[in-house]
Amino acid sequence: GESVxxxxxxxxxxxxxxxxxxxxYSNSASDYFIxxxxxxxxxPQFIIDIRSNMDKRxxxxxxxxxxxxVKHLSLQIAATxxxxxxxxxxxxxxxxxxxxxxxxGPGTRLSVLP
Amino acid sequence: xxxxxxxxxxxxxxxxxxxxxxxxxxMDHENMFWYRQDPGLGLRLIYFSYDVKMKxxxxxxxxxxxxxxxxxxxxxxxxxxxxxxxxxxxxASSRGQNMNTxxxxxxxxxxxxx
Numbered sequence: 001g002e003s004v005x006x007x008x009x010x011x012x013x014x015x016x017x018x019x020x021x022x023x024x025y026s027n028s029a030s031d032y033f034i035x036x037x038x039x040x041x042x043x044p045q046f047i048i049d050i051r052s053n054m055d056k057r058x059x060x061x062x063x064x065x066x067x068x069x070v071k072h073l074s075l076q077i078a079a080t081x082x083x084x085x086x087x088x089x090x091x092x093x094x095x096x097x098x099x100x101x102x103x104x105g106p107g108t109r110l111s112v113l114p
Numbered sequence: 115x116x117x118x119x120x121x122x123x124x125x126x127x128x129x130x131x132x133x134x135x136x137x138x139x140x141m142d143h144e145n146m147f148w149y150r151q152d153p154g155l156g157l158r159l160i161y162f163s164y165d166v167k168m169k170x171x172x173x174x175x176x177x178x179x180x181x182x183x184x185x186x187x188x189x190x191x192x193x194x195x196x197x198x199x200x201x202x203x204x205x206a207s208s209r210g211q212n213m214n215t216x217x218x219x220x221x222x223x224x225x226x227x228x
Binding site: 041091 | 168214
């Protein structure tokens with residue numbers, strides 16, 4: 001079946017460096033994409049989203065890039081901090097006649113080194 | 115502040131028991147979802163509902179049923195719990211139909227079946 005996947009299951013970065021987390025999706029009908037952060041023992045929390053008619057969106061310290069040609073999504077975190085250590089998931093929204101269907105990738109664990 | 119609340123953080127149940135996981139959202143969202151999260155497998159959709167009394171099977175509905183009698187509440191039922199249903203269960207809700215809005219998650223229920 002169609003799925004969302006991540007190239008790197010784990011990522012370690014030095015505090016203060018920039019982080020890049022990648023995601024590949026396969027459903028060309030997906031029209032909306034989200035990045036979530038999940039800390040240990042908690043549910044996923046929304047970080048940033050992007051619609052399919054955009055190729056870049058910026059938030060506070062985070063940027064999402066969307067390349068529809070190669071079906072690739074990335075999350076960039078600037079000046080990574082210890083509090084950024086978590087598992088990051090990408091999700092794609094597949095349009096339905098009723099409701100929504102979010103498909104999630106397996107996640108990437110980001111570890112921030114002191 | 116928007117909120118999705120799951121009734122229990124931790125549950126231990128015996129094989130064969132009937133188990134109810136409850137989820138309530140206070141955002142008047144139309145869509146509600148139940149996922150299970152297992153290491154290396156990410157979030158997998160069990161069931162979702164786009165309206166009161168409406169339900170749709172997700173990717174792994176076997177062994178589960180759901181109930182949505184009121185808009186704010188979505189219950190997941192394990193008719194006869196088995197050890198392979200030991201997992202983290204996550205409830206989520208989202209607004210409307212294909213409105214390109216994110217899903218909000220509860221804190222999760224870690225279920226252990228012994």
